[in-house]
Structure formats: C-alpha cells, structure tokens
Amino acid sequence: MQALILGATGAIGRTVAAELARSTEVERLWLAGRNQARLEWLLDVLSGDPSRISAHAFDLHDGALRDRRFRELSPDLVISCAGPARQLELPCARAAVEVGASWLSSANDHVAAESIPALDAPAVAAGVTVVSGCGLSPGLTNLLVALAAQELDEVEEIEVATTRSARDPAGQAALAQLLIGLSGPAPSIADGRRISEPGPKASHLVYFPEPVGWVETFAGASPEITTLVSRWPGLRLLRWRVGLVEKPAMDALRLLAGGPWATRFANWGPAASRALQQALSAWPSAGPAWSAARVDVRGQADGRPRSVSLGVVDHLVNLTALPLVAAASELAAGRTEPGVRAPERAFEPKSLLARIGRRGVRIARLEPYLV
Amino acid sequence: MPPRASRLVTTLGLSLVGLWWARQRAHSKVPSPQGRWREVTEDELG
Numbered sequence: 001m002q003a004l005i006l007g008a009t010g011a012i013g014r015t016v017a018a019e020l021a022r023s024t025e026v027e028r029l030w031l032a033g034r035n036q037a038r039l040e041w042l043l044d045v046l047s048g049d050p051s052r053i054s055a056h057a058f059d060l061h062d063g064a065l066r067d068r069r070f071r072e073l074s075p076d077l078v079i080s081c082a083g084p085a086r087q088l089e090l091p092c093a094r095a096a097v098e099v100g101a102s103w104l105s106s107a108n109d110h111v112a113a114e115s116i117p118a119l120d121a122p123a124v125a126a127g128v129t130v131v132s133g134c135g136l137s138p139g140l141t142n143l144l145v146a147l148a149a150q151e152l153d154e155v156e157e158i159e160v161a162t163t164r165s166a167r168d169p170a171g172q173a174a175l176a177q178l179l180i181g182l183s184g185p186a187p188s189i190a191d192g193r194r195i196s197e198p199g200p201k202a203s204h205l206v207y208f209p210e211p212v213g214w215v216e217t218f219a220g221a222s223p224e225i226t227t228l229v230s231r232w233p234g235l236r237l238l239r240w241r242v243g244l245v246e247k248p249a250m251d252a253l254r255l256l257a258g259g260p261w262a263t264r265f266a267n268w269g270p271a272a273s274r275a276l277q278q279a280l281s282a283w284p285s286a287g288p289a290w291s292a293a294r295v296d297v298r299g300q301a302d303g304r305p306r307s308v309s310l311g312v313v314d315h316l317v318n319l320t321a322l323p324l325v326a327a328a329s330e331l332a333a334g335r336t337e338p339g340v341r342a343p344e345r346a347f348e349p350k351s352l353l354a355r356i357g358r359r360g361v362r363i364a365r366l367e368p369y370l371v
Numbered sequence: 372m373p374p375r376a377s378r379l380v381t382t383l384g385l386s387l388v389g390l391w392w393a394r395q396r397a398h399s400k401v402p403s404p405q406g407r408w409r410e411v412t413e414d415e416l417g
Contacts (some may be wrong), residue, residue, distance in 0.1 A: 201393070
C-alpha cells in the first residue's frame with residue numbers, strides 16, 4: 001500500500017503516521033501538512049527510511065496545488081486527518097478518487113457527510129472505496145452499532161452518545177467541531193420521522209464506561225444520523241448526543257454555540273481552536289482526561305424485546321486514530337467494495353473491532369443491574 | 372470597617388458560600404451506576 005496522510009502533523013495524524021510507519025503493509029508513506037518545520041520534526045521522530053517515508057508541505061485549501069500533488073504522488077490510499085471537514089472533505093475526497101486512490105477520513109461534520117454520496121459513481125468507476133468518517137464518531141460508533149445489531153433480528157431504535165474531556169490533549173480540533181455541531185439544529189429520527197431538535201437544550205444523563213461514568217449530554221448533529229438510517233431504514237428512533245466530561249466546560253460551550261459566530265468557527269483557524277480548548281480546560285475538574293462512546297441498540301430477538309449496549313473508553317487520540325489505522329489495513333487488503341461506503345457497510349464489524357482491540361481499544365458491554 | 376460595610380461583606384460572603392454549597396449538592400446528585408461494563412473478549416469477536 002502507498003498511503004498519503006493529510007493533516008499528518010495534528011494529534012490524530014501523528015498517531016496514524018506512527019502506526020502506519022511501523023506497518024509492514026505500507027510500502028510508501030507520504031506525510032502532508034501545512035507546516036514544513038513540524039513535518040520535518042515528525043519525520044525525525046519516526047526515523048524512517050527516507051526512501052519509504054517522506055514529507056510534503058502544501059495547503060489543502062489551494063485546490064490546484066493539492067490536485068497536482070495528488071497526481072505527482074499517486075497514492076493507493078489517502079487518509080485525511082485534516083480539517084475543517086466542512087471545507088475540505090468533498091474536494092479532497094474527489095481529488096483522491098480522480099487519481100484512483102481510496103479515501104478514508106476522520107471527518108465528523110454532518111453537512112460534509114451529506115455531500116459525499118455524490119462521489120459514489122466516480123468511485124465505482126475508478127474501482128476505489130470512499131469511507132468518510134471512520135474515527136470515533138462517526139466510525140467506531142457505527143461499528144459498535146453494527147456489532148450490536150448482529151444480536152437482533154430486527155433493529156428498532158439506536159442511540160449514540162459520545163463524551164470527551166475538555167482537557168484531552170487531542171481534543172483541540174474536536175472541540176471546535178463540537179462547537180459547530182452544537183450550533184445548529186440537531187437532526188434525529190423520532191416515531192419513524194426525521195425531525196430537527198433545536199440544538200443543545202434538553203440534557204440527558206448517559207452512563208459511559210468507567211472511569212467516565214455519568215455525563216450530561218445534549219442533542220447534536222453528526223453523520224451517523226444519515227448513514228445509520230440508510231442502513232436500517234425502518235428505525236423508529238435514532239438519536240446522537242454529546243457532552244463534555246467537565247460540566248462547567250459543557251455549559252460554557254453550549255453558551256458559545258448559541259452565538260451567531262459559532263457556525264463560522266471553522267474559518268477561525270487552529271489558533272482559535274487552541275484558545276477555546278485553553279479556556280474550557282481552565283475549569284477545575286477531577287479525574288483523568290478520558291473520552292468515551294456508548295451505543296444502545298434496541299429491537300427484537302427471537303420474538304422478544306432486546307437491548308444491547310456497547311461502549312469504549314480511552315483517550316480521544318486512540319479512539320479516533322486507531323479505527324483509521326485498522327480501516328486502512330482493510331482497504332489495503334482490497335476487502336472492500338468500490339463506491340462510497342459508511343463504516344458499518346464497508347467493514348465487517350467483528351473483524352475490524354478485533355483489530356482495533358489488539359491495538360489497545362477494548363469494547364465493553366453493559367450488563368444492567370437487575371433492580 | 373464601618374458596621375454597615377462589615378454587615379454587607381458578611382452577607383455577601385455567606386451568600387457566596389451558600390451558592391457554592393447549593394451547587395455542590397446539586398452536582399452531587401448523580402444516579403447510581405446503571406450496570407457493570409464487562410469487556411468484550413477477542414473470542415466473542417471471533
């Protein structure tokens with residue numbers, strides 16, 4: 001596999017680069033980012049064979065330059081850890097398909113996700129696979145839903161919840177994206193109909209895997225609402241919720257999300273994201289900076305109602321980067337069908353989750369107390 | 372400190388303490404755990 005990593009100098013990109021640099025499946029690895037100095041530092045840290053790993057500094061917002069670089073490098077697989085997804089996901093994925101490369105990204109923007117299906121026909125024609133959103137959420141959450149659904153004969157309701165710590169070092173860009181996701185109406189499915197909940201108003205306590213425990217969550221917008229409903233079209237309920245482990249930080253974020261500037265936050269650049277994280281992490285809090293996800297899938301099994309709850313807990317960088325690394329291996333092995341595929345359709349959930357588990361992210365099942 | 376100012380400072384201080392205490396009480400009311408999170412083993416994932 002010859003892979004190009006976009007956003008290689010970010011927290012997620014660095015982890016993906018480090019994992020793939022160690023992989024024997026990768027013959028050639030190109031690292032792309034805006035900052036030449038940081039790319040050189042990364043190359044030095046990876047201390048790889050220069051004929052195998054090299055760095056290329058260019059701005060993805062420069063479409064002509066980006067397309068030229070893609071043609072020059074001609075990768076088999078482009079892995080995007082770059083953002084903001086709302087601006088970059090579709091044009092970069094299209095550029096990858098045009099040079100005959102499969103696309104894999106950590107994108108978690110619901111607006112960007114709705115534009116990606118337009119690449120299905122070109123991807124099929126090129127014989128490549130496009131998997132947009134294969135980090136934590138979407139990505140790991142989709143796989144957990146698919147795994148839980150395998151235990152049911154009929155899936156009726158799905159609830160996805162994620163939480164992260166404002167102090168999680170990899171959470172800078174994630175906080176910015178969270179702000180954008182909370183700033184508009186939150187699409188969901190209720191009583192079998194698609195509705196829009198008015199943003200982060202009503203709270204709902206969710207019990208995540210320990211040591212995270214109970215976190216107050218709010219309705220938000222995420223690509224799972226689009227992809228899961230196409231996989232299970234008869235859903236009665238589909239909801240996505242998010243919260244920060246630190247309640248004061250979440251209260252402040254919700255306040256910021258109510259402002260008219262929130263949806264334009266993506267244009268403010270990394271300095272604004274850094275400032276936001278520093279402001280939110282200033283709140284005193286107890287405990288380590290963990291992030292977690294939980295899915296609840298309810299339906300029928302053997303003619304009786306059944307509920308399956310699965311979860312994961314780890315640092316955000318692991319929860320986001322390791323699914324990307326595992327998915328890259330699957331794509332390199334050519335075990336996916338060409339076209340645009342959501343994670344739950346592109347990959348066999350048990351196989352991919354086992355691969356992710358071997359890298360340290362373990363799945364947990366909630367066994368309710370019977371009271 | 373004049374008596375009026377002293378009373379004002381005392382009242383303000385006690386109010387702040389009361390607010391802090393009420394907030395601590397409110398945030399301490401979390402439900403007990405919903406259940407036990409058990410790891411899904413590699414064998415279960417096939």
